[in-house]
Amino acid sequence: MTDTTLPTNAAGNATRALVRKSLARRHRDEMLFRWAGILSIAAALGFVAILFGMILAKGMPSFWQSTLHVEAYFDPELIEGGPRPERQAGASEADYQKAISDWQRAVTLSNWNAIVDKAVRTAAPDFEIETRDLLKLVTSAARFQIRDLYFANPDLLGQTVPVTMLGSANTDNWLKGTIDRNQPDERQQLAVSTRQLADQLVANGAIRFDFAWHIFTNVDSRSAPASAGLxxxxxxxxxxxxxxxxxxxxxxxxxxxxxxxxxxxxxxxxxxxxxxxxxxxxxxxxxxxxxxxxxxxxxxxxxxxxxxxxxxxxxxxxxxxxxxxxxxxxxxxxxxxxxxxxxxxxxxxxxxxxxxxxxxxxxxxxxxxxxxxxxxxxxxxxxxxxxxxxxxxxxxxxxxxxxxxxxxxxxxxxxxxxxxxxxxxxxxxxxxxxxxxxxxxxxxxxxxxxxxx
Amino acid sequence: MKTALYASAAVVALAAFGTTAAVAQSRDTIQIAGSSTVLPFSSIVAEEFGNAFPDYNVPNVAGGGSGGGKRQLCEGVGEATLDIGNSSSKMSASELENCHANGVTDVREVVFGYDGIVFATGIDQGDFALEPVHLYKAIAAQVPVDGEMVANPYTNWSEIDPSLPDQAIFVAIPGTNHGTREVFDIRVLEAGCEAAGLPEMEEDAMEAACLTPRQDVVVEIAGDYTETLARLQSNPEAIGVFGLSFYDQNRDTLKVATVSGVEPTLETIAEGEYPVSRPLQFYVKGAHIGVIPGLEDYVAFFLSEQMAGAGGTLEAAGLVPASSEFLAAQLEAFTSAVQYQP
Missing domain, CATH: 1.10.3720.10 (MetI-like)
Incomplete structure (x- = not known):
């Protein structure tokens, strides 16, 4: 290609000068757009990261929950209803179901709180605490949990077996420091003695932070929030x-x-x-x-x-x-x-x-x-x-x-x-x-x- | 491909069949809805009821506010309608009329305890010793100044009364869908209005002057107490209106105000010293008794000593318990089908 093919030299030079002059600006525009794009992606990713980070930071501790490992004694003096009814020869299915249902009701009415109370005390024998305050340590579902163990296996009567009970929501709050531990007593949910007992049980290993499988296996709960699941x-x-x-x-x-x-x-x-x-x-x-x-x-x-x-x-x-x-x-x-x-x-x-x-x-x-x-x-x-x-x-x-x-x-x-x-x-x-x-x-x-x- | 098509067709047919079968099947779970104040108590009883009576399902408890609960209860009789409406305010004559108009003729009221309405700020804020008149002057759209009604000029609590903290006025009150609002209107705004000494005017105008909140620094919360709490967290100077049980569970972030010199506690409310309290109740659709299994047992269980009684499960959850004679009388009235009269 020679200069002669262009219309005139002067005009060509003018066009080239114009192109060159605008080149820097066009490159700058492109750079600006690229940077704006990178910035907006970075901002979007940043927000996602903040959101996920916050949710993970808040939610992960919830997967490990204070759990009591104690020995429970299925006291024959406390558990009512007697032995599980056997099916009598000649008894109809309906009669048998009714006998079972009556037995279950009688067992449910037993003082399971007393059994929970004694079980917790085995982990801290010398600790003086009122039953009312002690029961606040574990979730109120604990008594039904132990009752269900007994329903599943009535032979437990009179035996002592290791059981695990969830700490109550307030115990969990205290041990994890969700409610500031330095707050005065009147702003705490648990009594002083309950909090001391919780700390002592953590120290002697009776309360451990176990993985909270019940989040996946339990249904929602209001009366025992600690055991609420999905x-x-x-x-x-x-x-x-x-x-x-x-x-x-x-x-x-x-x-x-x-x-x-x-x-x-x-x-x-x-x-x-x-x-x-x-x-x-x-x-x-x-x-x-x-x-x-x-x-x-x-x-x-x-x-x-x-x-x-x-x-x-x-x-x-x-x-x-x-x-x-x-x-x-x-x-x-x-x-x-x-x-x-x-x-x-x-x-x-x-x-x-x-x-x-x-x-x-x-x-x-x-x-x-x-x-x-x-x-x-x-x-x-x-x-x-x-x-x-x-x-x-x-x-x-x-x-x-x-x-x-x-x-x-x-x-x-x-x-x-x-x-x-x-x-x-x-x-x-x-x-x-x-x-x-x-x-x-x-x-x-x-x-x-x-x-x- | 063909098999997939046939399979889908079969499944669609099955689903359609299931739908028709559903209509014929009878409901065996009690359905409850209404007041968000009653909701926690109702849910706890529902859950314990399921534990204590393994033959019944755990009743379903939904929120929606007292107004919503009573409205749904009164939609009609039948399995698609509610069995129990929770409410933190009494059913009004017009609400009962609506019930009757829809064929819900047998409505029984059960009062199971009391609740205090408390005023709380963020934990780091000043101490409030409130009187109803302070709240009225802070909240009303128009207040009397030198015997004339003027647009509310107050922006700071200390302008209303020098004894109050030097803090900007911002109040989160429950929306009109909440039963709490009704009690708040009567016990706080009307009482404060009377104490403020409004100039002579017609009754309707008087009521409007007493109960119309200003829009600039008062926000009406239609959601539940967590929403009010969120307001307080974003604006620490705000005062929020809560139920006693909600405050009790969040004492580490909330500071409660005294009203007329009385601090709200289980004792002061039970003895009637604390002025802003109300009974909590639910309304049972009599026509569903004997149709929906467990309805009568649920009510009896709710009113039992171990639930609503003093020292019972609900007291631990923040309910102000009624006396055992009162609870027994409520159960007696319920079982003998005493009809609710507004």
Whole structure:
């Protein structure tokens, strides 16, 4: 290339000078944009790190809880009801059940607190403390825990066995210093003697900080907050997720396939498409109101039931799945369709044998993201009565239940702030863990399916 | 692919079948909702009830405020409706009328104890010795100055009364959905209003003048006490309104104010010395007795000495217990189906 090909030398030089002059500015602009991008990502990551850090710092201590390891004596003088009734020859099943039920009631009415009291005293024999103050050391569920040991094995009568009892919420607060240990007596929850006993039991090893498995195995509790767990909420969430998967995936995929592959393109399908997109943007609380009005008031389904929750969340997840499935159907190469049709496959065969399998990774990702979103949804569940205090593990989707995010909301509102602040964060950690797990499964399955396809 | 389709179809059919089956199945768990003040007590009794009577399910207890509880109770009769509405205020005549209009004709009231309403600040704040008139002057939208009603001019507690701390006024009071608000209105604002000596005016105008809170430094909390506590944490100068049991469990962060010179404790409330207290009660739908298993046993268990009685489980949780004669009379009235009269 020579200078002669340019219009004129002078004009070329002027253009080049102009370009060179602006070059520095353009480079600077690019640098600025890059830095702005890096900064905004750093800020976002920083906020996430602060959030996770705070939740982890608050919640992790809650997973280790003060637990008493003592010897309990099943005193025949204290335990009433006598030996467990044997089934008499000729007695009917109903009579036997009644005898068992009467026996259980009599056993329950025994003075289990006295047994707990004696058991704790074995760990600190010389410590003088009133029974009333001593019992504040352990959770009030301890007596039922020991009773249940006896129910499970009535041969324990008269025996001394090692038992573990949870420390009460207030003991845990004191030992962990959640309530400032230097605060004066009138601001402490426990009596002076109870606090001293707790310290002594920690010193002699009777109270240890064990991993709190009961967070995963127990249901929620108000009367014994230390033993409150997530099992009921977890089962409630599980039922709802199953209902969402079972209902939303087939309905969503079927609607998407019909709309994308079979439906005529006219004003009606346009209207439907617009409305599906609108539905995806409807705030979740509106679905809750709808659920309360239709499923509970009109259809008469039970309140607080995971079935209703699942149905409401299904409505919420459907648009996500329909939209994602349609876009992955659109992304399938037209050559695939043409090849299938060209080889004589029917429209139906083309769609179901060739096009749809290509979209599985997309559908799967959409499903898992939709389910993860539904798992964290709280607002609609509050409106269908799932925010109640429920101390049963739901046996089926019609039983009352809460859900994990609702449990977080309930614990956040508990009046024992000192204990439940940590417990709330622990529940958040569990929920976030589940979310991460679901997303990891989504990524794993997608890469696997994509490789096969 | 086909199998997957068939499987999904089968599952959808099953789910639809399950739905119809659900309608036919009868409910065997007691459903309770209402006042957030009563909620902890009600939940504790529910849980202990499940422990003591292994044949019954643990009742479900939801919040929603006293107003919500009474409204849901009065929605009608049937399994989809509430069995018990918790309330920290009495059911009004209009609420009962609403009940009757919806076919809920058998409504029984059970009073199980008392609760004090306390005023608390952050632990590092000044000592408050409050009188109802102080609170009225701090909260009302219009207050009398030299016999004229003017927009509330006070911004600092020491302007209202020199004995109060030099601290900016900021009060978090319960929203109108809470039963606590009603008691607060009657025992604090109306009492303070009377003591402040308002100029002569019509009855309706008087009520509005007494009970309308200002909007600048008074915030009405629709949520529960944790929300009020959060307000106090973000603004340590604020005064919050709490139930005695909530304050009791958070004594390490809250400092309580005396009202008319009396400090709120279980004793002063039980003896009626502390002025801002109210009975706690729940309303039972009589039509559900014998239909929902365990409803009668739950009420009897609630009123038993080991729960609501002096030295019982609920006292440890902050309830001001009623006398055992009173509890026995409540149970007697409940079992003999005495109807609630406002």
């Amino acid at each position: 099992a009921g909420a977890f089962m409630g969430s599980l039922y709802m997720m199953l209902i969402v998967i079972v209902l939303a995936v087939p309905i969503g995929v079927a609607s998407a396939v019909y709309l994308e592959e079979f439906a005529p393109k006219n004003r009606w399908t346009d209207l439907i498409e617009v409305n599906i997109n609108n539905l995806a943007a409807v705030p979740s609380i509106v679905f809750g109101l709808l659920g309360a009005a239709v499923f509970i008031n009109y259809l008469g389904l039970p309140r607080s039931a995971p079935l209703v929750g699942g149905l409401v969340l299904t409505l919420m997840t459907l648009p996500t799945i329909i939209i994602a499935t349609r876009s992955s159907l659109r992304a399938v190469a037209p050559s695939l369709r043409q090849a299938a049709l060209g080889l004589g496959a029917s429209h139906n065969q083309t769609v179901f044998h060739h096009v749809l399998p290509q979209t599985f990774p997309g559908i799967l990702t959409a499903t898992i993201i939709g389910v993860a979103q539904a798992l964290g949804e709280t607002a609609p569940l509050l409106l269908i009565g799932m925010s109640a205090f429920i101390a049963n593990i739901p046996a089926n989707p019609l039983d009352s239940a809460t859900a994990l995010p609702v449990q977080i909301y309930l614990w956040q509102g508990n009046e024992n702030r000192n204990f439940f602040e940590a417990r709330t964060s622990a529940a958040i950690i569990v929920l976030l863990g589940l979310m991460l797990l679901l997303n990891a499964i989504a990524i794993f399955l997608r890469t696997r399916l994509e490789r096969r396809a």
